[in-house]
Amino acid sequence: MAMIDLRDVSRRYLLGSNEVHALRGVSLRIEAGEYVAIIGQSGSGKSTLMNVLGCLDTPSSGQFLIDGEDAAGLGPDELAALRRQRFGFIFQRYHLLPHLDARANAALPAVYAGVPGAARIKRAESLLARLGLGERMHHKPNELSGGQQQRVSIARSLMNGGQIILADEPTGALDSQSGKDMLALLGELHAQGHTIILVTHDAHVAAHAKRVIELRDGEVLRDSGTPPDHRPPAASAAGEDGPALQAGGWWQQRQGQWREALQSAALSLKGNRLRTALSMLGISIGIAAVVSIMALTTAARSSIEKDVGSFLSGRIPVWRGNPNLPPGTQPQPFRPNEIEAIRALPGVKGVTVEREVQLTARHGSRDSMVSVLGADANILSARKLKLVEGRMLSPLDLSSSAQVALIDDKARKNLFKPGENPVGKTLLLAPGGGMEAQAAQAQALASGAGAELPVGVSLPVTIIGVVEPDTGGAVQFGAWLGQVLVPVSTFSRKLDLRVDADQIHVLLDFTVPPEEVRKQVHFRLKALHGVEDFDSWNADEEFKKIQSVTGAMALLFAGVGAISLLVGGVGVMNIMLVSVSERTREIGIRMAVGARQADVRLQFMVEAVVLCCLGGLVGVGLSWLAATGLNAFQDKLTVHVDGTALAVAFGVSTLVGLIFGTLPARRAAALSPVDALARE
Structure with a gap:
């Protein structure tokens, strides 16, 4: 049984009212351990074929079998699990996350696989050192050359084992020497037992493969076939760095997901300081209004009820x-x-x-x-x-x-x-x-x-x-x-x-x-x-009526303050939608390395909640300053911003983040990996 078996696979897209046939009845079998080059000119369908093979896209018709399992009928999270467990991607434009260093980029697939932190860091360092980046693992992508960035992407493809490595024009953005080094690395990985599927339009690059499949207009024009002397590897590719990592327990996996979401939120907010500050301002004003009104009305109610109560009750x-x-x-x-x-x-x-x-x-x-x-x-x-x-x-x-x-x-x-x-x-x-x-x-x-x-x-x-x-x-x-x-x-x-x-x-x-x-x-x-x-x-009954009136007034004033909080929440939702649009390619990268829709939703929900909670903290600070100033200029009312107000502020901030972060998070999670990776 072949590792990969495509049976009459077609892929159609709608561009406006026009239907485009990217693949037309493609059938082919790829054995484990093969080194295959898919070649063709632009528009021939080779990138679409690679996306289908890598579970980034699904066929419109036909069957796509991996070890006998039909992947065409799998859901988004099941496809993410396949990418996470079986595939490694090397992209022409590297597709590294700019806010992470080389080690964190290489370790990213293991995060979504639930591998404990110490184990994935150790493996990432081992892979980078093996690829000659031992001294550069703490550098970010913009501090690395093109060849070094491509090596980081190779380390990332091997992080979870990389049984099948899909390389999309891996030499297209490299100089001649770096291109030769890249092809040499792919040859080494093939020799170690990895299945290599290389997509290129360059016949000289394709010549390094053991098998060449040529596409034209979405159809297989020529297939040299599996070499007669090919022997599948005895076991899954392990490489010189040892066997693939094992996922931790349920708690360790949840910890890893939350830690990654929090770190990503912090880096994203830090990277857009002005926008973050302006977004926080809306929440801060809303929280300050609610907390100040609560504190003021509580002080007024307490004073009125104390005085009237002692006089009447x-x-x-x-x-x-x-x-x-x-x-x-x-x-x-x-x-x-x-x-x-x-x-x-x-x-x-x-x-x-x-x-x-x-x-x-x-x-x-x-x-x-x-x-x-x-x-x-x-x-x-x-x-x-x-x-x-x-x-x-x-x-x-x-x-x-x-x-x-x-x-x-x-x-x-x-x-x-x-x-x-x-x-x-x-x-x-x-x-x-x-x-x-x-x-x-x-x-x-x-x-x-x-x-x-x-x-x-x-x-x-x-x-x-x-x-x-x-x-x-x-x-x-x-x-x-x-x-x-x-x-x-x-x-x-x-x-x-x-x-x-x-x-x-x-x-x-x-x-x-x-x-x-x-x-x-x-x-x-x-x-x-x-x-x-x-x-x-x-008098006691009248005092209760006064209490009900003051309570209603407190709710009325709190409602007025909540309007500003609502406006701030809408602003956060708008900013998060902009963030999703700007970070679409990042979402695609995370999905390509195995992030589930729930992981993407969690990332953006956490970011919205963190943003709102920071705004809530600033709002409480503003409320405290206002209360201190009010107490300094008059002595009729003593206004306190106590622990209850702080708890309410953070509770409300979290609720605002959850409510107004839901739509952006759902939109991010619903993106197609292929569409997300294609956007700039």
Whole structure:
């Protein structure tokens, strides 16, 4: 049985609407160990025949048998396996990868054969040394002469054994002496047992072969036949460098494929620095936008939810009055016994009474309307204030009904000159202009409640401190008027003598759902008042609504940032498509030495992912710089670009690379080896 058997093989191409017959019913048999020259003029079909023989192309009709197996029906990956295991190619234009040195070019077929790294490097060095390139194995193709490059291609053809060596015009680009050396090397390889198929148009070159097949117009014109004295080699060609290498295990093969893909990606990106930088810029801007928006919205949400949550969560405000009351119905205030009844409900931790009245404050020749609040030890945290000057109310102030006060920054600006220190100064509080306050005090006096501040009389208080809104958050809780905080005991005895309350806050212990507590409060107060002349709202439920709104806003802003990332991904896909077009010949070389479609896809997918991940790293750096600058110029929001943002950035970058690298990778893998090698 012949090693190669072609039976009525034809190959047709479509050039536009015209059908071109490159081969017409070619039949021939080639025995193992033969030295065959295929000769013919340009257009005779000799290159097409070589492509079919080397499994780079498939016949349009007929049978192509290799050791009895019909290769015409094999798929792309099965043909790649045949090329990898049986064939070695020597091309007229060398077809070396320019970014790899001589040793790496020679070792390339072993990468796709799954040979471990150390073994393939050792063999490549042995082959190059044997071919006289021991001192040049670390030089790249552009640093080698034509003859040296052709020797590297011979070493590459022998890497996996090279049982069948196909040489396409191997002397066409060489000078006379290098051509003679090349033919001498082919003679040596034939003597060692390799099957040599030499394609040439030069009769003098063809004369070195033992058998000559002449083609014309795609048909065999003359075939000298297998020499009568030909004897097939006893075993597969081994050469002086030892037997062909054996593939490693599954894990070693995967490692080799990934390592080659990563190295190829790094070299490709390094070789096109400007294009890589511009491609990375689009991804960097997209990632920076997404990460910055995530960090900013997270900081804003955290601040808002912290401030609003601490102010609202865990309480149910209840106030006097209801818009649904019948006309003429007067809402009742909350009496002490009613407050105690609410305090006894399940799930209620306590009840606080809101104490506030509007009065006129005067210092010297200045006066201003202020809100006077009854303050306890927790007033600053409840009102989101902080002490900036002086001291806080002491327990003695609270227990002795001391006539002392804290004022906020707004009251300070209205009552004192710029730069004047108010601490230690006296402030006069009077109900002047406050009709409601005057009426309340008049009612208290009439009832004999023992008011110490008659109507029209001012209450002097000593300012002991200044407060201002806590700027640690994005949300400020303040008042339209300036605020004056006096001890709650002083407020009750000298400003508002009523025992009833117009507004209370029900504090929750969360042993009962907040909405259930709210229903019980309404039921109890309605039973006591006889009518629902009050209203309330579940602050905890409202806080959850605020959380849902801020979450939706965060998603909206992240979507806006994702648009720029989408644009960057489209740019990467475009650049990768350009890269596939520019590196078509490289793809053909890799396929010729045995790369499968999956190997080509992996190479370009990895390159796209590496490009996007590098862009993501730059984007995270830009986000960190932006966050640092924002934190340096303001203190309302503290923006952090943390490990989560980094993980998200790399995850998104990888996803963008996978999505937008798929089309270029699939296009590269779908290329025909013959078409790819023919392109410049």
